Every structure is written in structure tokens, then in C-alpha cells.
Amino acid sequence: xxxxxxxxxxxxxxxxxxxxxxxxxxxLKKLLSNSTPLLDGTVIMAERQFAGRGQKDNIWExxxxxxxxxxxxxKSSFIxxxxxxxxxxxxxxxxxxxxxxxxxxxxxxxxxxxIYYHDKKIGGILIENVTKGYxxxxxxxxxxxxxxxxxxxxxxxxxxxxxxxxxxxYDLEKLLxxxxxxxxxxxxxxxxxxxxxxxxxxxxxxxxxxxxxFFQLDDEQIKGTIKGVNAQGxxxxxxxxxxxxxxxxEVKFIID
Ligand code: BTN
Numbered sequence: 608x609x610x611x612x613x614x615x616x617x618x619x620x621x622x623x624x625x626x627x628x629x630x631x632x633x634x635l636k637k638l639l640s641n642s643t644p645l646l647d648g649t650v651i652m653a654e655r656q657f658a659g660r661g662q663k664d665n666i667w668e669x670x671x672x673x674x675x676x677x678x679x680x681x682k683s684s685f686i687x688x689x690x691x692x693x694x695x696x697x698x699x700x701x702x703x704x705x706x707x708x709x710x711x712x713x714x715x716x717x718x719x720x721x722i723y724y725h726d727k728k729i730g731g732i733l734i735e736n737v738t739k740g741y742x743x744x745x746x747x748x749x750x751x752x753x754x755x756x757x758x759x760x761x762x763x764x765x766x767x768x769x770x771x772x773x774x775x776x777y778d779l780e781k782l783l784x785x786x787x788x789x790x791x792x793x794x795x796x797x798x799x800x801x802x803x804x805x806x807x808x809x810x811x812x813x814x815x816x817x818x819x820x821f822f823q824l825d826d827e828q829i830k831g832t833i834k835g836v837n838a839q840g841x842x843x844x845x846x847x848x849x850x851x852x853x854x855x856x857e858v859k860f861i862i863d
């Protein structure tokens with residue numbers, strides 16, 4: 608009988624399951640700051656986070672026991688700090704590679720690394736890197752994925768889940784094992800310098816690429832087309848007048 612359903616070399620080979628924690632990212636970061644030795648690829652998952660964190664200081668809410676909320680520890684010291692967006696590509700592609708065979712091609716990466724199904728969010732990624740000089744030292748990769756949650760209350764027209772799409776529940780542990788396998792595969796592509804493949808696949812799966820849409824900037828709305836992402840991970844939007852390169856705090860998608 609096979610007990611270990613993680614067919615990986617290292618991602619998820621060491622896994623810690625917590626019933627309740629503030630945030631799996633914060634927990635991992637605390638272990639790192641106490642110099643607790645950790646195996647590359649260690650996964651910390653929680654049934655309940657009472658202070659789950661999202662990007663831009665948002666909170667991440669998730670119904671207890673219904674979804675995946677976990678963090679992966681990676682020894683990312685081969686990545687230079689100015690190439691850290693490669694890690695965003697690796698992780699979002701690893702998730703997309705897993706979800707598209709299950710829910711279909713309408714599952715896309717909303718820049719920089721939200722996971723969308725049509726116009727609804729089903730997952731989010733929070734990457735927290737520790738740097739040493741010009742290199743990354745290690746990374747905490749937090750992933751929240753709506754799997755078996757059915758009700759999103761006020762967010763009903765903004766959020767969805769795998770089970771809402773499939774009309775049936777999906778095995779959480781099986782999904783976690785598949786995600787770890789695909790993240791590891793993409794991470795090994797990065798280690799092998801296959802950055803052209805990662806860039807192509809990232810763009811191919813980017814939500815709203817090459818489509819004309821409205822975007823909210825600080826003080827104006829613009830109409831433009833996503834053309835790609837630059838080396839720093841900024842979003843390239845072409846308008847009638849110019850081409851802009853914008854970071855996460857400078858631009859918001861308008862989705863109605
Ligand atoms: C976002 O879309 O804003 C990112 C959400 C990331 C949520 C995950 S859940 C597991 C890990 N622990 C956290 O506190 N956040 C990440």
C-alpha cells in the first residue's frame with residue numbers, strides 16, 4: 608500500500624498539518640527567524656487560519672476545513688533578487704498546470720499571481736522572499752485555494768471554488784499532492800534555466816492578455832491591452848497613447 612501520495616523529490620516530502628494557526632506564512636517565517644532547520648520543500652498546511660494574509664495587506668478568509676491554505680518553504684538562493692518574479696511564474700504555473708485538467712482552460716493567471724476561473728477568483732498566492740545581498744536566500748510561498756467552499760456571501764460574484772465549478776467536492780489531499788508535483792516540475796525548469804518556456808507559458812495563461820479592457824490607475828481610468836510582463840514583473844499595458852509598465856500598487860483590473 609502506498610501511503611505517500613506525494614510523488615515529488617522534495618516539495619511536500621516533509622509536511623506539517625496544523626489544526627489552527629494565525630497564518631501558515633507567518634508560522635513558517637517565525638520558524639525561519641528562530642533558525643529552525645527546515646528541509647527544502649517543507650509544506651505547512653492549516654485547517655483554519657484566524658489571521659490569513661493576502662497581498663497588499665489584505666486578509667485571506669477561508670471556510671474551515673473546506674479549502675487548501677498552505678505554505679511551502681523553498682531554498683531559493685539560486686535566484687537573483689532582480690529575477691524574483693520568476694518565482695511568481697513558477698508557482699502560478701504549477702497551480703494552473705494542476706487545475707486546468709480538472710476545471711478547464713478558463714482557469715487563468717490574473718497578473719501577478721491570482722488564480723481565476725472566468726471572471727472569478729478561486730485562488731491567491733503570497734510570496735515572501737528573504738534576500739541576502741543580490742540573491743534570494745529563501746522563500747515562503749503561501750497558497751490559498753478555494754476547493755470545497757460553496758458560499759462566498761458578499762463575494763458571491765467575485766469568488767468561486769473548484770467544487771462550485773465541478774458541482775462536486777474534490778479530495779483536498781489529492782489536490783495538494785498534485786499541486787506540489789507541478790510546482791516542483793516548474794521550479795526544476797527554473798533551476799535548469801528554462802526561463803523562455805516559463806515566460807511563454809505564463810503569458811499564454813494570462814487572464815485578459817491581448818484584450819482591450821479598462822484599468823484603474825491612481826487617479827484615472829485607462830483603456831488598454833495587456834501585452835506582457837517586464838523582467839521586474841511589472842504589467843505592460845498598451846494604450847492608444849503610450850505603453851505603461853505598472854506595479855501591483857499602481858493598477859487595478861476593472862471586472863464587472
Ligand atoms: C492573495 O490573493 O491576496 C494572496 C492570498 C494568499 C493566502 C494564503 S493562505 C496560506 C498562506 N498563509 C497566509 O496567511 N496567506 C497565504
